[in-house]
Amino acid sequence: MSGLVAVGAVKGSPGVTTTALGLAAGWPMRPGGAPVVAVEADPSGGDVLGWYELPGSIGLVSWAAQARSGQLGLSGHVQRLPGGVEVVAAPVEATAARGAVEVLTGTGAIRAAADTVTVVADVGRVDPWSAAAPVVAVCDLLVILARPVPVELARVVGREADLTAAGRRECVLLLVGEPAWPLDRVAESVGLPVAGVLPEDPRGAGLIAGRPGGRRAPGPLARAYGLVARGLAEQLADRRVPLPPLPAVPDALALPRGTTGASAGRTAAVLVPGASSPEAQTQEGSGWVPSTTVRHGRGERR
Ligand SMILES: Nc1ncnc2c1ncn2[C@@H]1O[C@H](COP(=O)(O)OP(=O)(O)OP(=O)(O)O)[C@@H](O)[C@H]1O
Ligand SMILES: [Mg+2]
Numbered sequence: 001m002s003g004l005v006a007v008g009a010v011k012g013s014p015g016v017t018t019t020a021l022g023l024a025a026g027w028p029m030r031p032g033g034a035p036v037v038a039v040e041a042d043p044s045g046g047d048v049l050g051w052y053e054l055p056g057s058i059g060l061v062s063w064a065a066q067a068r069s070g071q072l073g074l075s076g077h078v079q080r081l082p083g084g085v086e087v088v089a090a091p092v093e094a095t096a097a098r099g100a101v102e103v104l105t106g107t108g109a110i111r112a113a114a115d116t117v118t119v120v121a122d123v124g125r126v127d128p129w130s131a132a133a134p135v136v137a138v139c140d141l142l143v144i145l146a147r148p149v150p151v152e153l154a155r156v157v158g159r160e161a162d163l164t165a166a167g168r169r170e171c172v173l174l175l176v177g178e179p180a181w182p183l184d185r186v187a188e189s190v191g192l193p194v195a196g197v198l199p200e201d202p203r204g205a206g207l208i209a210g211r212p213g214g215r216r217a218p219g220p221l222a223r224a225y226g227l228v229a230r231g232l233a234e235q236l237a238d239r240r241v242p243l244p245p246l247p248a249v250p251d252a253l254a255l256p257r258g259t260t261g262a263s264a265g266r267t268a269a270v271l272v273p274g275a276s277s278p279e280a281q282t283q284e285g286s287g288w289v290p291s292t293t294v295r296h297g298r299g300e301r302r
Pocket of ligand 1: 009013015017018019042124176198199200201202206209221
């Protein structure tokens with residue numbers, strides 16, 4: 001099944017680009033299923049070209065140029081990374097990246113690509129005024145990355161109404177590092193379901209960024225991305241009822257007057273079994289990741 005998964009952060013650099021590549025690498029592939037492409041749609045400029053020393057002639061800019069002339073398809077603009085991940089890389093420079101994102105959103109090319117391909121889009125910082133806000137507005141699933149420290153979580157608290165478009169958009173939180181609190185408490189206080197916990201794994205992150213590491217078997221971070229990606233893919237597939245259309249940007253991201261900040265009647269279910277909430281236990285049969293497996297890393301589960 002194809003779809004558009006947007007990955008971003010409210011502030012900071014918690015590993016959005018790494019996660020877009022990691023999720024694309026770990027996305028479950030079924031025979032005859034849609035291919036997966038990571039699209040670096042970060043208006044502040046890309047990293048993948050630099051990480052892998054790729055030619056900048058193929059990527060977001062070439063795709064935008066063709067989309068401008070009416071050819072929306074992304075084939076010809078995708079590069080395959082050494083590990084096998086397919087990526088549409090953004091230019092390093094912000095002005096060029098923002099311009100390309102504006103063309104691709106204005107023409108609807110990214111959304112159109114997601115009709116046949118699973119697009120995992122790195123949207124960078126999720127702000128109403130971001131050039132990538134229209135990607136968020138039309139995505140099927142928004143993944144917000146945050147480190148589970150009070151100052152980062154506090155920035156997400158109060159944003160859940162705009163992140164979920166007042167309950168019309170599916171949005172999950174993905175934590176980078178082990179939280180000091182149970183996941184159901186994190187989900188409850190932030191108001192978003194927690195899709196998983198990624199380990200602090202500088203070596204694994206370095207491998208995803210093309211840095212030599214000498215590791216052959218998938219490390220903790222790669223395993224966690226595989227498990228989280230499986231859960232997200234199921235969440236996409238389970239969306240039997242299409243969401244109602246979103247209002248135009250920037251209204252889609254604005255906090256509607258009179259909303260309380262709660263997700264408009266949606267439950268903030270903890271999607272990682274092993275957490276203590278009943279909602280978490282009901283997810284057990286649906287393939288969500290055992291939190292003990294995702295959490296591992298160097299430290300043991302508390
Ligand atoms: N799980 C992780 N454990 C340890 N280091 C990580 C992890 N994820 C990412 N990193 C490292 O953190 C740094 C930032 O990662 P990345 O570039 O993916 O973040 P970003 O949120 O996209 O940042 P930017 O704001 O620059 O776009 C990189 O050096 C990356 O290797
Ligand atoms: Mg980035």
